[in-house]
Amino acid sequence: MKKYLFNKIANQNISNTLRMICYLLISVVAMTPIFGQQTKVKGKIIDSKTNEAIPFVNIIVLGSKQGIQTDINGNYTMDIQDGQATKIQYSSIGYKTEVKTFKRDVSQTISIKLIPQSQNLSEVTVKAKKDKYRNKDNPAVVLIRKVIAHRDENRKEGMAFYQYEKYEKIQLNLNNIDEDYKKKKAFKNFQFIFDNLDTSKTTGNVSLPLYLKETVADVYFRKNPQEEKVYIKGEKKIGLDQYIDNNGIASYINRLYEDINIYDSNISLLTNQFISPISNLSPTFYRFVILDTLQFQNMKCVNLGFSPRNPTDFAFVGNMYISLDSNFSVRKVKLGVPRSINLNFVNELLVEQEFAPVEDNKLMLTKDEISIDFGFSKKENKRGILGKRSVSYQNYVLNKPIENSIFKPIQKNVLMDMALNKGEDFWANARHQGLNNVEQGIYKMADSIQQVPAFKRLMTVAGLVLFGYKDFGDFEIGPANAFYSFNPVEGFRLRFGGRTMAKLNPKLYLETYAAYGFKDERWKGYLGVTYNLGNNSIYEFPNNYLRASYQEEVRIPGQELQFIQEDNVLLSFKRGVNDKMTYNKIFRLDYRHESRSGFSYELGYKNLTQEAAGSLKFERYDISNASPDTPLYNEKDLTSSEVSVNLKFAPNEQFYQGKNYRIPIINKYPIFQLRYSLGIANFLNGDYNYHNLTFRANKRFFVSPIGYTDITAEAGKIFGTVPYPLLMIHRANQSYSYQLESYNLMNFLEFASDKYAALFVDHYFNGFIFNKLPFIKKLKLREVITFKGLWGGISANNLPENNLSLYRFPQAADGTILTNSLANGPYMEASVGVSNIFKVFRIDLVKRLSYLDNPNVSEYGIRGRFKFDF
Known part of the structure; x- marks a missing residue:
């Protein structure tokens, strides 16, 4: 077998695209130097054709046993131990071997451009075409198929039960710190932070530690029914909660650094598959190549290299050790990503895992490390964030039954009591390995920097710019983006407000604002009082509070935007006519309760009085003698009085909690919501009896390798007879931004229903098509397609032409009816878009597919939005 493999390797002409995956393990043997001075060589190895770095290049000091490999970025540094050696050999499968002479007893830089074998014209023959890479009769492919065939029996999920303790450490550093950077004026009052610099042992890169998070947990798994629960016994991170949502940042970092299971068909990493x-x-x-056979953990293994056939696909480059026994198990794996991949803000990524036998010689993870170099530029020595995650495992217990009570919680991750408040005695015993001096210094630096007045001022300004609030300690002023706006009814509008914080009273919170429109010359405002029933701030998850509020405000009917406020200045710019609005007086009483299990509920009462504003009118016939012959009159206002219950089930939901909104961190788990409202006539001036029931579900589906699909389904029904302001007025969008859950070519008030079903489908290709097009692939653009469909209708008793006591639908000046039912079929629109423009912008061409004869509609439109993603 061995002879057959090596004969095949010797005759195999490796394709140029394998240059990124070559890897030959060289043992490092320390040699005693003859001369007193040190010989040091460093440099970078790149492809002579593409100028891209080549990882895992074998570098050998000729005449000695000393050797190393380049890192994932093609860099290397080595101290020459042999005092007689003068030459270094650089080799990598798929490239011509180079030999360079170095000078002894000095430090020097030797960078090499390796020539791909396909460029070596003297070696090109008529037989070259026969040596083209293929799966057939390829021993490397035969081997990987055996690994695949034994995958289910080798993966730990093949066992009936397992449990272990896991200790995880995540650290973020600002890299490429030099003396000039430390002397910058911005750090004049923070020089002490540079007392805790971290120097890489392999590259010599100096970085500044910024963030550290530790977690220790017990993990339990059962196969039937398959479930895994993670009981978090302790969690510790740097404390900057006063300025940022520390828990939200931790959730986002956890999303980036998910557990990697090499035996899964698709691996989640950096929000991608x-x-x-x-x-x-x-x-x-993939392309596979056998690099070597070797001994690892007393087991004969094959070192198998791999790289994507198309270097722009979301696939890995690296190597793995495969055991040459009947199990064909993975003993060690190293994963990287090609630099040409369509991945934002990531310069380098390296995953290393090792498996070792534990009970009954079952292979389990013993080493699990991920390092990611984040940055806005891929140029060398540019500053960015270096993220490192290391996980250790111990106390494995395999194939022993686990009590059912362990799996009773709904959520996967269970935060145990006091897990966030463990003392140093706990951590001294819980850590599998103690913190080094740099890691200890991160906690100390975080505590010290918060005492510096200049840092407090800096974070105050940053909070105003990023979150819209100016922090005064006991209270905040904001949000800044709502201070100024405009619309056709109010004209120029100014608003000013603020809210108290937990420092003033951790149980009682006040929030208020006042606004004035210079065209309608009317005041608006809000006053809310919240009593906190939980132990954390009301601005942190999980919420548990009781709130009473009163608001007077102007709104476009049917517009309930997510995450942003209607009077955000950016939403003041709208297309078409949008002067049909309502003045609203709203009294609310709400109780909100969230839990880490994923189940939450809200109980509420709302009294809403709507008054027509702008060109909108509440017109109807005299109720006592309703007929087309009687004159119309304008109703002054409409009052609804309703109680509601809102249920939400979102297992393993994650989000970043902002100052005035939440940004969901979308994962593979579904979210379900059910809402019921009961309108009560003659209770606190309520005008109508009705029932309103809505259901909503959304989920992300990963469809590797062609991206992922987000699907949202929604349905609702109103029981009872109500005028159009109490119907479901469907979410339209007349701004120039692309809104994910609104209809981007629908006009305000264009459609209303008392029964409806909606479907939103967004598919993100992640560049699967563009990455294969010459020239375009260099732009790292990504494709998006969407479809939005809305089915519905209005019952006969809620149509004004059938029930003359109801308000007439809004009309244009020429008498054209502007609000319609969906009796003639569904409203549909579709779009094709290009995202990742300058890494943060998306543009869509939207086409309206139905109801093209409605007044003042556009068949096509161009919309844009900002989106940050990896």
């Missing part, structure tokens, strides 16, 4: 090198589809998407 990568094809695993041992997926069933891997022979289609």
Whole structure:
């Protein structure tokens, strides 16, 4: 077998695209130097054709046993131990071997451009075409198919039960710190932070530690029914909660650094899905090559290299050690990503895992490390964030039954009591390995920097710019983006407000604002009082509070935007006519209760009085003698009085909690919401009896390798007879931004229903098509397609032409009816978009597919939005 493998390797002409995956393990043997001075060589190895870095290049000091490999970025640094050696050999499968002479007893830089073998014209023959990479009769592909065939028996999820303790450490550093950077004026009052610099042992890069998070947890798994629960016993992170949502940042970092299971078909990493090198589809998407046979953990293994056939696909480059026994198990794996991949803000990524036998020789993870170099520029020595995650495992217990009570919680991650408040005695015993001096210094630096007045001023300004609030300690003023706005009814509008914080009273919170429109010359405002029933701030998850509020405000009917406020200045710019609005007087009493299990509920009472504003009118016939012959009159206002219950089930939901909104961190888990409202006539001036029931579900589906799909389904029904302001007025969008859950070519008040079903489908290709097009692929653009469909209708008793006591639908000046039912079929629109423009912008061409004859509608439109994603 061995002879057959090496004969095949010797005759195999490796393709140019394998240059990123070559890896030969060289043992490092320390040699005693003859001369007193040190010989040091460093440099970078790049491809002579593409100028891209080549990782895992084998570098050997000729005449000695000393050797190393380049890192994922093609860099290397080595101290020459052999005092007689003068030459270094650089080799990588797929490239011509180079030999360079170095000078002894000095430090020097030797960077090499390796020539791909396909460029070496003297070696090109008529047989070259026969040596083209293929799966057939390829021993590397034969081997990976055996690994795939044994995947289910080798993965830990093949066991009936398992449990272990996991200790995780995540650290973020600002890299490439030099003397000039430390002397910047901005750090004049913070020089002490540079007392805790971290120097890489392999690259010599100096970085400044910024963030540290530790977690210790017990993990339990059962196969039938398959469930995994993680009981978090302790969690510790730097304390900057006064300025940022520390828990939200931790959630986002956890999303970036998800557990990687090499045996999964698709691997989640950096909010994307990568094809695993041992997926069933891997022979289609990867090239494999046998690099060597070796001994590892007393087991004969094959070192198998791999890289994506198309270097722009979401796939890995790296190598793995495969045991040459009947199990064909993975003993060690190293994963990186090609630099040409369509991945934002990531310069380098490296995953290293090792498996070792524990009970009954079952292989389990013993080493699990991820390092990611984040940055806005891929140029060398540019500053960015270096993120490192290391996980250790111990106390494995395999195939022993686990009590059912362990799996009773709904959520996967269970935060145990006092897990966030463990003392140093707990951590001294819980850590699998103690913190080094740099890691200890991160906690100390975080505590010290918050005492510096200049830092407090800096964070205050940052809070105003990023979150819209100016912090005064006991209270905040904001949000700044709502201070100024305009609309056709109010004209120029000014608003000013603020709210108290937990420092003033952790149980009682006040929030208020006042606004004035210079055209309608009317005051608006809000006053809310919240009593906190939980132990944390009301601006932190999970919420548990009782709130009473009163608001007078102007709104466009049917517009309830998510995450942003209607009087945000950016939403003041709208297309078309949008002067039909209502003045609203709203009294609310709400109780909100959230839990980490994923189940939450809200109980509420709302009294809403609507008054027509602008060109909108509440017109109807005399109720006592309603007929087309009687004159119309304008109703002054409409009052609804309703109680409601809102249920939400969102297992494993994650989000970043902002100052005045939440940004969801979308994962693979579904979210379900059910809302019921009861309108009561003659209770606190309520005008109508009705029932309103709505259901909503949304989920992300990963469809590797062609991206992912977000699907939202929604349905609702109103029981009772109500005028159009109490119907479901469907969410329209007349701004120039693309709104995910509004209809972007629908006009305000254009459609209303008392029964409806809606479907939103957004598919993100992540550049799957553009990455294969010459020239365009260099722009790292991504494709998006969407479809939005709305089915509905209005019952006969809620149509004004059938019930003359109801308000007439809004009309234009020429008498054209502007509000319609969906009796003639669904409203549909679709769009094709290009995202990742300058890494943060998306533009869509939207086409309206139905109801094209309605007045003042556009068949096509161009919309844009900002989106930050990896």
